[in-house]
Amino acid sequence: MVKTIDVNFDFTEDTPYYWDNFKTGATFTDPDIWSPTLRKYQQLLYSKKLPNGEMFNLQQGDNPEYDYLYWKDFRFGSDSIINTYTHNIKLQWLISEVKNSIKDFTNFQEKYLRESYTIGGEMIFPKRRWSINQCxxxxxxxxxxxxxxxxxxxxxxxxxxSPLNEVLNKDDEFFKLFNDFKGYVDFFYLNDLVTEDYNNIKFYLEFDNFNRNPLPQTVEEWHNLYNAQMEFLRARNKRINQSINK
Incomplete structure (x- = not known):
């Protein structure tokens, strides 16, 4: 078990064949499953006292694909929470313009992936059929x-x-562990994405009650979305580092 967390550690580094696949354009090997350091970090980071008073003593299962982490009857999977949609098929009309706006996009993309696959860009959610991750x-x-x-x-x-009302209600027992939204935000180090009173989200782009297309629609929006996510990622990494590496 690791004793500290290096918030700058790039989980692609210990994900087998990740960069070999990247260079050939093949499907990536997913760090959210196959990086042993990410798995250890998630276990260490969240194995602490829950807002409801219980100890969240996470354990690793035998197979990271199916039993990534577990506690009592809960099973959890890791999920990257930073996304630039460069592989979104329906958005390629925009991505081609984005690539033209960035000098040496391949190098840019590699630097982005290496930074986004640090601990601040990762979360755990309950894992089951049609889980929060999928929905x-x-x-x-x-x-x-x-x-x-x-x-x-x-x-x-x-x-x-909300649009995720059904799946969140199915995980009601999980969310009860945190008592309220503040408890959830504080536990998972998400404070930099909410206002100080916890009443509002600091949205990456202008929010209109889920009516607009959530994907960026212009090159400017894509860059704004990218920059806002990276700002949150870096702030969360700093928060995690200050909390756990005292």
Whole structure:
């Protein structure tokens, strides 16, 4: 078990064949499953006292694909919460313009991946069939936006409807562990994405109650989305470092 967390550690480095696949254009080997350091870091970071008073003593299962982490009857998977949509098929019309706006996009993309796959860019969610991970990625009003996901969780604690209402309610026993939205945010070091009073999300782009397409629609929006996510990632890494490496 690791004793400290290096918030600058790049989880692609110990993910087998990740960069070999990247260079050939093949499907990536997923650090969220195959990086042993990420798995250890997630276990260490969240094995602490829950807001409800219980100890969240996470354990590693035998197979990271199926038993990544578990506690009592809960099973958890790791999920990257930073996304630039460069491989989104329906957005290639925009991505081609984005690539033209960035000098040496291949180098830019590699630097982005290495930074986004640090601990500040990762979360754990309950794992089961049609889990939060899957639903937030496939829901047309969310499209893997973590700021939108967090807004749905905020509304869950307020008993308000949201595009992820059904899946969040199915994980009711998990969310009860944190008592309220503040407890959830504090536990997972998400403070830099909410206002000080915990009443609002600091959205990456202008928010209109889930009515607009969550994906960027212009090159400027893409850059704004990228910059906002990286700002959050760096702030969260700093927060984690200050908390756990005292």
């Amino acid at each position: 937030r990625g496939t829901n047309s009003q969310i499209k893997d936006r973590f700021d939108f996901t967090l807004e749905c969780i905020r509304r869950y604690y307020k008993n308000q409807d």
